[in-house]
Amino acid sequence: MDERDHVDCSAQRLPVVAIVGRPNVGKSTLFNRLVGKRKAIVGDRPGVTVDRLESECALGKRKVMLVDTGGIGEGTHDVMQPAIDAQVEAALAVADMVLFVGDAQAGATPVDASIAEQLRRHDLPLLLLVNKAEKPGSEIDFYSLGLGEPHPVSAAHGAGIRDCIRTIEAMLPPVEQLDDAEQEEPLASVAVIGRPNVGKSTLINAWLHRERMVVSSVAGTTRDAIDSLLPYRDGVVRLVDTAGQRKHGRINDIVEFVARVKAVQAFRRADVAVMLLDGGEGVVEQDMRLMQLALDEGCALLVAVNKLDLLDDEAWRYYAERLDFRMRGFADIPVFRITAKDGKGVKRLLNEAVQAAQRNRFEIGTGALNRWLEAVQAAQHPPSDHGAVVRLKYASQIGTRPPSIKIFCNRPKGLKTSYRRYLEQSFRREFDLAGVPVRFTFSASKNPYQSEGRR
DSSP: OOOOSSOOTTSEEOOEEEEEOSTTSSHHHHHHHHHTSOOSOOOSSTTOOOSOOEEEEEETTEEEEEEEOTTSSOOSSSOOHHHHHHHHHHHHHHOSEEEEEEETTTOSOHHHHHHHHHHHTSOOOEEEEEESOOSTTTTGGGGGGSSSOOEEOBTTTTBTHHHHHHHHHHHSOOOEEOOHHHHSOOSEEEEEEOSTTSSHHHHHHHHHTSOOSOOOSSTTOOOSOEEEEEEETTEEEEEEEOOOOOOSSSOOOHHHHHHHHHHHHHHHTOSEEEEEEETTSOOOHHHHHHHHHHHHTTOEEEEEEEOGGGOOHHHHHHHHHHHHHHTTTSOSOOEEEOBGGGTBTHHHHHHHHHHHHHHHTOOOOHHHHHHHHHHHHHHSOOOOBTTBOOOEEEEEEEETTTTEEEEEESOGGGSOHHHHHHHHHHHHHHTTOTTOOOEEEEEOSOOTTSOTTOO
């Protein structure tokens, strides 16, 4: 059975490779080329990188977290040096290696020289890439930056990319091995997520019964994702505290950029995410985005409302109504009430998180899965596709964390979104998978278990 699309990071920490450069040199095009998918929005003007900032990918035989810094401070009518400085600082804060991208058509500019000066002061592996280098010798001008040999590439057309990947692979730091305690397979890996100053570190300290995390009343004190191992019954639980989150799209602040990258790394090492909300504040769009990001990365999800000592019964009823309204797009997410600083409700929350992690590892036999598929269709037939009957023929489980199901169907493109949601909700209810993202894929290919003699 295959695991989730991204590599399992519980055994090792992936090196972070950050792409930096002035606006409009092709950073996002290079990002897309190396990842092999169109994950970043690209355009012909500065400041259009507003989509996905990071992606795990294979560069040769090495798995890395590739980070596109485009969009930090960009989008103004003039190129502001402080914005460029912030971009480089962000890369240096998260990176194990830096790809510095220049534009062969423009040549080495004063802004490139300024970036080179910043990078030169840090002891990080660095590769200078000259993009848009379709013309032979167009990279020569970049020797003036003093960063070693410039490597000509064309991100748009793929020229020089294979050599680039081989060079990156050779320059990457060795794989970071975990110590014996970290290598122990945990019963669950729990990421605590939320906006700054909602009490994430206080919650983890309450679970650990000691001041493992640095707790401060200043929003954004936690700058990194820090693992703690908590003895739990006959094993351990890995607790991951993530940096506070704010906006997703355009990120102009270095701390928030670093926080997002670290949070995504944490999600990919977690079975379950506990979304912590502040009972004294409202629920905002950033909370919804962070919850969706956790689910997208394959984490089961729980919601915990903290600081309930600030709410009387009437205030709590109002808060719960607003929360229920904001979460109407999320199916079956359990909600808990806690006061982390007093330890109220935290033990139950931990138990529920461990159970959610186990649900996220759910496996089902082929027979039981197909009996469910028959029953769910009998209860509600798939809508027709322009008059043609849609039949779901057979299902098999192809992954866990989250549970992933492949269904063989005669007309997969004709299966309506509403019916796909119906299948997910029915599956989650039938097998008691509250808070667990369930992924269905539909294939028109032949059922591999079907007898050759059958038609």
